[in-house]
Amino acid sequence: MIEDINLAKTIIAKRIAREFKDNQLVNLGIGLPTLVANHIPAGINVIFQSENGIIGMGPAPQPGHENPDITNAGGALVTVLPYGCYFDTAMSFALIRGKHVEYTVLGALEVDQEGSLASWIIPGKKVPGMGGAMDLVVGAKNVIVSTLHTERGKPKILKKCSLPLTAKHVVNMIVTELAVFRVTPGGLALIEVNKDSSVDEIRANTAADFIVADNLKTMEL
Amino acid sequence: MIEDINLAKTIIAKRIAREFKDNQLVNLGIGLPTLVANHIPAGINVIFQSENGIIGMGPAPQPGHENPDITNAGGALVTVLPYGCYFDTAMSFALIRGKHVEYTVLGALEVDQEGSLASWIIPGKKVPGMGGAMDLVVGAKNVIVSTLHTERGKPKILKKCSLPLTAKHVVNMIVTELAVFRVTPGGLALIEVNKDSSVDEIRANTAADFIVADNLKTMEL
Amino acid sequence: MFHKLIDRKGFSDLLKDDMTIMIGGFLACGTPETLVDIILEKGVKNLTIICNDTAFADKGLGRLIAARQVSHVITSHIGTNVETGKQMVEGSIKVDLVPQGTLVERIRCAGAGLGGVLTPTGVGTIVEEGKQKMTVEGVDYLLELPLRAELALIGGSIVDKAGNVVYNATTRNFNPIMAMAADTVVVEAQKLVEIGEIQPELVMTPSPLVNHIFVSEKR
Amino acid sequence: MFHKLIDRKGFSDLLKDDMTIMIGGFLACGTPETLVDIILEKGVKNLTIICNDTAFADKGLGRLIAARQVSHVITSHIGTNVETGKQMVEGSIKVDLVPQGTLVERIRCAGAGLGGVLTPTGVGTIVEEGKQKMTVEGVDYLLELPLRAELALIGGSIVDKAGNVVYNATTRNFNPIMAMAADTVVVEAQKLVEIGEIQPELVMTPSPLVNHIFVSEKR
Numbered sequence: 014m015i016e017d018i019n020l021a022k023t024i025i026a027k028r029i030a031r032e033f034k035d036n037q038l039v040n041l042g043i044g045l046p047t048l049v050a051n052h053i054p055a056g057i058n059v060i061f062q063s064e065n066g067i068i069g070m071g072p073a074p075q076p077g078h079e080n081p082d083i084t085n086a087g088g089a090l091v092t093v094l095p096y097g098c099y100f101d102t103a104m105s106f107a108l109i110r111g112k113h114v115e116y117t118v119l120g121a122l123e124v125d126q127e128g129s130l131a132s133w134i135i136p137g138k139k140v141p142g143m144g145g146a147m148d149l150v151v152g153a154k155n156v157i158v159s160t161l162h163t164e165r166g167k168p169k170i171l172k173k174c175s176l177p178l179t180a181k182h183v184v185n186m187i188v189t190e191l192a193v194f195r196v197t198p199g200g201l202a203l204i205e206v207n208k209d210s211s212v213d214e215i216r217a218n219t220a221a222d223f224i225v226a227d228n229l230k231t232m233e234l
Numbered sequence: 235m236i237e238d239i240n241l242a243k244t245i246i247a248k249r250i251a252r253e254f255k256d257n258q259l260v261n262l263g264i265g266l267p268t269l270v271a272n273h274i275p276a277g278i279n280v281i282f283q284s285e286n287g288i289i290g291m292g293p294a295p296q297p298g299h300e301n302p303d304i305t306n307a308g309g310a311l312v313t314v315l316p317y318g319c320y321f322d323t324a325m326s327f328a329l330i331r332g333k334h335v336e337y338t339v340l341g342a343l344e345v346d347q348e349g350s351l352a353s354w355i356i357p358g359k360k361v362p363g364m365g366g367a368m369d370l371v372v373g374a375k376n377v378i379v380s381t382l383h384t385e386r387g388k389p390k391i392l393k394k395c396s397l398p399l400t401a402k403h404v405v406n407m408i409v410t411e412l413a414v415f416r417v418t419p420g421g422l423a424l425i426e427v428n429k430d431s432s433v434d435e436i437r438a439n440t441a442a443d444f445i446v447a448d449n450l451k452t453m454e455l
Numbered sequence: 456m457f458h459k460l461i462d463r464k465g466f467s468d469l470l471k472d473d474m475t476i477m478i479g480g481f482l483a484c485g486t487p488e489t490l491v492d493i494i495l496e497k498g499v500k501n502l503t504i505i506c507n508d509t510a511f512a513d514k515g516l517g518r519l520i521a522a523r524q525v526s527h528v529i530t531s532h533i534g535t536n537v538e539t540g541k542q543m544v545e546g547s548i549k550v551d552l553v554p555q556g557t558l559v560e561r562i563r564c565a566g567a568g569l570g571g572v573l574t575p576t577g578v579g580t581i582v583e584e585g586k587q588k589m590t591v592e593g594v595d596y597l598l599e600l601p602l603r604a605e606l607a608l609i610g611g612s613i614v615d616k617a618g619n620v621v622y623n624a625t626t627r628n629f630n631p632i633m634a635m636a637a638d639t640v641v642v643e644a645q646k647l648v649e650i651g652e653i654q655p656e657l658v659m660t661p662s663p664l665v666n667h668i669f670v671s672e673k674r
Numbered sequence: 675m676f677h678k679l680i681d682r683k684g685f686s687d688l689l690k691d692d693m694t695i696m697i698g699g700f701l702a703c704g705t706p707e708t709l710v711d712i713i714l715e716k717g718v719k720n721l722t723i724i725c726n727d728t729a730f731a732d733k734g735l736g737r738l739i740a741a742r743q744v745s746h747v748i749t750s751h752i753g754t755n756v757e758t759g760k761q762m763v764e765g766s767i768k769v770d771l772v773p774q775g776t777l778v779e780r781i782r783c784a785g786a787g788l789g790g791v792l793t794p795t796g797v798g799t800i801v802e803e804g805k806q807k808m809t810v811e812g813v814d815y816l817l818e819l820p821l822r823a824e825l826a827l828i829g830g831s832i833v834d835k836a837g838n839v840v841y842n843a844t845t846r847n848f849n850p851i852m853a854m855a856a857d858t859v860v861v862e863a864q865k866l867v868e869i870g871e872i873q874p875e876l877v878m879t880p881s882p883l884v885n886h887i888f889v890s891e892k893r
Contacts, residue, residue, distance in 0.1 A: 036676065038882040060882060064555065065481040066625045068880045081484070082612065082624040088482035088535070093624070095870035096676070096836035098877030101627045101659070102481075102507070103563050106556030110576065110787030111854060113882060129579075140543070140552075141534025144508070148556030148576045152787050181579030257457065259663040281663055285774065286700040287844045289661045302703070303831065303843040309701035309754070314843070316651035317457070317617035319658030322846045322878070323700075323726070324782050327775030331568030331795065332635060334663060350798075361762070361771075362753025365727070369775030369795045373568050402798030560788070569779070570808070570815035573789030589789070591819060596789035600810060623875065656842065657876055 015209065021190035024207065025159050027052045027234040029118055029188050032157065033059045040064060040149055042119035043087045045159050049118055062114055064105050064145040069097020086145065110152035117153035119146060121160045123174040126221035128184040128196035130158060131176035143179060150180045162189035168220040191215055193232060200224055205232040236430065242411035245428065246380050248273045248455040250339055250409050253378065254280045261285060261370055263340035264308045266380050270339055283335055285326050285366040290318020307366065331373035338374035340367060342381045344395040347442035349405040349417035351379060352397035364400060371401045383410035389441040412436055414453060421445055426453040457617045461667045466490060466641060467497050469606065475503040477562070477604040477633040482508055482535060483515030485626030487610040487643030489672045491516055494524065501526045505604055507555065507629050508532040509539040520548065529602065531555040554582060557599050559632055565601035566635025572599050607637030614644035618665030619658045627659060634660045641667040645674060676836045680886045685709060685860060686716050688825065694722040696823040696852040701727055701754060702734030704845030706829040706862030708891045710735055713743065720745045724823055726774065726848050727751040728758040739767065748821065750774040773801060776818050778851055784820035785854025791818050826856030833863035837884030838877045846878060853879045860886040864893060
C-alpha cells in the first residue's frame with residue numbers, strides 16, 4: 014500500500030492525465046479529479062469544460078487579476094483561455110448529455126464491478142445533492158472514476174454499490190493509486206498495476222470480482 | 235361588399251393595428267398581415283418578432299443600406315431597431331410556444347366557428363408546408379386571423395374547416411373587411427360591423443353560425 | 456415607451472408570503488444580491504425557491520434559508536450551505552434534489568411551452584421514483600415535467616433601458632433560462648446602459664422577457 | 675494544436691452517396707453556399723437533407739434538389755422552391771413536413787442527448803399521425819423524437835482558428851442547433867480570425883463542436 018495520501022493522489026492524477034489526446038474536451042470533478050489538470054503531458058492540449066458554463070477553462074488567476082464573474086463549478090475563481098467561451102446551463106448540459114464531452118473524471122463513495130457509481134448521498138448522514146454528476150456520468154463519452162483504493166482500510170471497489178447510485182452501468186475506467194481497471198462486457202478487468210504493488214495486494218484490497226487482463230501492464234506515470 | 239381588394243386589405247390591417255397595446259410583442263405572418271405594421275397608431279410602440287430570429291424588427295432598409303444578413307421570415311431584407319436583438323431558431327420558438335408573444339396575426343385558407351384554422355396545405359394542389367404557423371397559433375397568447383371575407387364569392391368563415399388544420403380551437407379573433415368576430419366559449423360572436431356593411435350582408439357571406447354581440451359596434455379604423 | 460425601472464419599494468411590493476421564486480446564480484455567482492437583501496428586509500415567509508444550489512448561509516440566496524424564510528427548495532446541490540442540511544434534518548424545510556441538467560431542462564420546458572422532456576439522467580437511481588419511464592429506440596428515459604415560478608430574479612451584468620440583458624462570463628448560468636419561465640421577471644442590473652449600446656447579437660435575454668429592472672447596489 | 679482548416683478536396687472527400695446532411699440557413703440566409711457548390715460538383719446522390727426550408731431552385735441548398743441529388747428532405751417549408759413540389763408530385767423525392775418549432779426541438783434533442791420532447795404543436799392535425807400522444811396536467815402533447823445527421827453544414831459569419839463561431843444577425847437560425855446534432859460538423863467561415871479575437875461571451879458555437887473549417891469563397 015501507498016501510505017502517503019498526497020503521493021497516492023498524485024499517482025492517480027498523473028495516470029489519468031495520460032489518457033487524454035490532443036484537443037479532447039474534458040470535465041474534471043471537484044477534489045481529487047481537479048489535480049489531473051496539473052499533470053497533462055507536454056504537447057497535449059486538453060480543453061477543460063466547467064459545467065457552470067465554460068469551455069477553455071484556465072488555471073486560477075494571478076493575484077490582482079481575480080474576476081468575481083469567472084468561477085468554476087466549485088465556486089473557485091478561475092480564468093478562461095484565449096480560445097475559450099461561456100454559455101448558459103442549458104447549453105452546458107446539452108454538451109454534457111449530448112456526448113460532446115470526451116471524458117468526465119469524478120470521485121466515488123463506492124464504485125462496483127458492473128460500472129455503477131455512488132457519489133452523491135449517504136442517507137441520513139451526508140446529503141449534498143448530485144449537482145451535475147448524474148448528467149455527467151450518463152452523458153460523457155468516457156467516465157473515469159478516480160479514487161483511493163481503500164478508505165480507512167475498506168475497499169472502495171465493490172461487487173455492488175450499497176449506497177444510492179449516481180448512475181447504473183456507466184463507468185468505463187477506475188484509476189486508484191494501485192491499479193487501473195476497465196469495465197468490460199465480460200466484467201471488471203485489471204489492466205495495470207502500480208510498480209510498487211502486486212495483483213495479490215490488489216486482490217486483498219478490492220471487494221469486487223475482477224479478471225486480470227492477458228496483457229497486464231505496469232502503470233506508467 | 236367592398237370590391238376594391240386593396241381597400242379591403244387596408245381596412246383589415248388598420249383594424250388589427252388598433253388591437254395592440256404599448257410594448258406588446260407581435261408576430262405578423264407573410265402577406266396581408268405584414269400590412270398591419272404600416273398602421274400602428276401614434277404613441278403605441280409595438281415590438282415585432284420575426285420567427286427566423288429577430289425581436290425589434292424594423293422596416294425595409296433604405297436603398298444603399300441593405301444587409302444580406304438581416305432578413306425576415308419571408309426572406310425579405312429588413313432592419314433591426316436600436317432596442318432589437320437576434321437569436322437562434324430554438325430560442326425563437328421557445329418564445330413563440332412559451333406564450334411570450336402577445337399576438338400572432340396570420341392569413342387563412344379557411345377558418346371556422348370553433349376557432350380552428352386551415353392555412354398550410356391544399357392536398358394535391360398546393361403543399362407549401364406549415365413553416366412556423368402551427369407553433370405560432372398554438373403558442374401565441376392571442377391568435378388573430380386576417381382574411382378577406384370571401385374569396386371568389388365563397389365565404390372563408392365556415393362551420394367547420396374542410397382542409398387539413400393548422401391547429402384546432404386556437405383562433406381568438408377574425409378580422410375581415412366587413413366584420414370582426416370573437417371566438418367565445420359560447421360560439422362565434424360578431425362584435426363589430428364595417429360602417430358600409432350590415433349584419434344581413436355579413437350573414438349572407440358567412441358560412442358559420444354566429445351570434446350578434448349585445449354591444450355590437452361599428453368597426454373603428 | 457419602456458418604463459421598467461423600479462426602486463426598492465417597487466420590488467418589495469411584488470413580494471408575498473408563499474410565493475414560488477426562481478433565483479439565478481451558481482454558488483452565488485450571477486445571483487442578484489440586492490434583491491435577496493430586499494427579500495430579507497421584507498421578511499416574507501414560506502417561500503418555495505427554485506435554484507441551482509443553495510449557495511452559502513451568508514452569501515447568495517442561501518441567506519434566505521438561514522433567515523428561515525424558505526419552506527421548500529428545488530435544487531441540485533445543498534452541500535455548501537450548512538443551514539439547508541440542518542433544517543432538512545429538523546424537518547423545517549422540504550428539499551427536492553434534481554440533477555442539474557434535468558433542473559435546467561425542466562425550467563426550459565416551462566419557458567418554451569413544452570410539456571416535458573425525456574432524459575436518460577437518473578435512470579436506475581432514486582431520481583426515477585414517481586416518474587414515468589419510457590423506452591425510445593431501446594434506451595430508457597425519464598419523463599421530466601416543466602417547472603415554473605411566479606417570480607424570477609435574474610442577475611444581469613449589462614442591461615439596457617429596454618430590458619435587454621448581457622451576462623458576463625459565468626454569471627450567465629441559469630439566469631437566461633429562468634428569465635423565460637416566470638410570470639414576472641426582475642433583473643438586477645450591475646450596469647444600466649442606454650438603448651442601442653448593446654450589440655444585438657450579444658443580447659442573451661431579449662427585452663420583452665424582462666418586466667422590471669432594478670439597478671444593483673453592489674459593486 | 676487546432677488543425678481544422680480544410681480545402682475543397684478535404685470537404686469533397688467527406689461526401690458520400692446516401693448521406694444524411696443537415697444544412698443551416700433560413701431561405702438561404704446563413705446557408706454555407708460554397709459547401710453546397712462542392713456537393714453539386716461532386717454529384718453525390720440519394721441524399722437525405724434536414725433543413726428549415728428548401729430555399730430556391732437557384733439559391734441555397736435548394737440547388738441540390740434542382741440537381742436531383744436529394745431523395746428525401748425533412749423540412750418545414752418547400753413553397754419557395756418549385757423543384758421540390760414538382761419532384762414530390764412525380765414521386766422522385768420524399769418530403770417530410772415538420773412544424774418549424776418541432777423541427778428545431780427534434781434536432782436539439784439529438785444534440786443534447788434527450789430522448790424526445792412533448793410539444794402541443796400539431797395536436798389535432800395530420801402532424802400527429804403515427805406519433806405517441808400524451809396528456810400532462812390536462813393538456814395534450816405529441817412526443818417528438820430526436821433528429822440527427824452524419825454531417826452538419828454550418829454557415830458562420832466570424833470563425834476563429836479554434837472553431838469558435840459567431841453568426842451575424844439572422845444568419846444564426848438553425849446553424850448553432852445543427853452544429854450539435856451531427857457526427858461531423860463543417861463550418862463555412864465568411865471571415866476567419868485568429869484565436870482570441872472573439873469575445874468569449876459572443877461565441878455561439880463552441881470550438882469543440884466544429885470538426886472542420888472551410889473558408890468561404892463567396893462575398
